[in-house]
Amino acid sequence: MINDFIDYIYPRNIKCILCKNPISKNNSYSLCKDCFNKLNFINKGCLICGKPLTDFYKNDICLNCETNEYVFTKALSCVEYDDNIHKLIYSFKYGAKTYLSYNIAEIMNDKLKYEGIDFDYIIPVPLHKKRLRKRGYNQSLLISKQLSKINKKEVLNIVVRNENTEFLSKLSKKERIKKLENVFTLDKNENRIYKKDVLIVDDIFTTGTTVNEISKILLDSGVNKIYVITFATGKNIY
Numbered sequence: 001m002i003n004d005f006i007d008y009i010y011p012r013n014i015k016c017i018l019c020k021n022p023i024s025k026n027n028s029y030s031l032c033k034d035c036f037n038k039l040n041f042i043n044k045g046c047l048i049c050g051k052p053l054t055d056f057y058k059n060d061i062c063l064n065c066e067t068n069e070y071v072f073t074k075a076l077s078c079v080e081y082d083d084n085i086h087k088l089i090y091s092f093k094y095g096a097k098t099y100l101s102y103n104i105a106e107i108m109n110d111k112l113k114y115e116g117i118d119f120d121y122i123i124p125v126p127l128h129k130k131r132l133r134k135r136g137y138n139q140s141l142l143i144s145k146q147l148s149k150i151n152k153k154e155v156l157n158i159v160v161r162n163e164n165t166e167f168l169s170k171l172s173k174k175e176r177i178k179k180l181e182n183v184f185t186l187d188k189n190e191n192r193i194y195k196k197d198v199l200i201v202d203d204i205f206t207t208g209t210t211v212n213e214i215s216k217i218l219l220d221s222g223v224n225k226i227y228v229i230t231f232a233t234g235k236n237i238y
């Protein structure tokens with residue numbers, strides 16, 4: 001209901017979501033031409049983790065994925081993380097600009113269509129209940145709901161985060177894996193996802209540890225394919 005309310009009170013395509021300049025009604029994603037051109041949409045991503053591949057790569061898989069084992073089928077990200085995207089995501093997550101979930105979902109939906117990804121259910125990355133109380137909303141659930149309105153796939157908000165793993169961004173990949181072990185659970189009676197293909201939704205893909213840990217418990221429940229879509233990701237740094 002809150003989402004419908006936001007749809008109603010926020011008239012779309014009037015101002016650019018980045019620079020706030022007025023835009024014409026048929027601009028894509030509520031962005032002015034300048035801001036649209038500034039975004040680095042990921043056209044060539046690693047076939048496994050979706051991180052942008054630079055010209056340095058001869059094959060379709062990044063160095064990280066050659067040695068790293070993700071259990072999900074494929075992850076995709078829409079844009080490269082930079083200052084503009086940082087501002088956008090920050091105002092979405094911490095500035096209560098929940099209407100941005102619509103624009104993010106639009107961009108994600110186009111990416112999924114472009115890559116020919118099909119799935120049965122949408123599964124948002126959960127927040128711990130303490131953090132949810134503090135923020136007032138789970139940004140991944142908001143995006144998932146908007147995506148569901150566009151592609152008519154059902155959202156299953158079925159993963160539970162049992163620990164408040166704050167400050168994850170300051171940890172190394174190894175430390176993250178250790179910290180996130182057994183943090184996520186799924187209702188034992190959940191049987192809708194058995195042998196189905198699912199799409200995990202989150203805002204940012206950093207090391208992929210969170211979505212990989214969630215993928216493990218989904219596989220334990222008999223899920224078939226697991227796709228991941230996030231709005232933004234950074235380049236691998238070597």
Ligand SMILES: [Zn+2]
Binds near residue numbers: 017019020031035036
């Ligand atoms: Zn703009």
Ligand SMILES: [Zn+2]
Binds near residue numbers: 046047048050051064
């Ligand atoms: Zn990769």
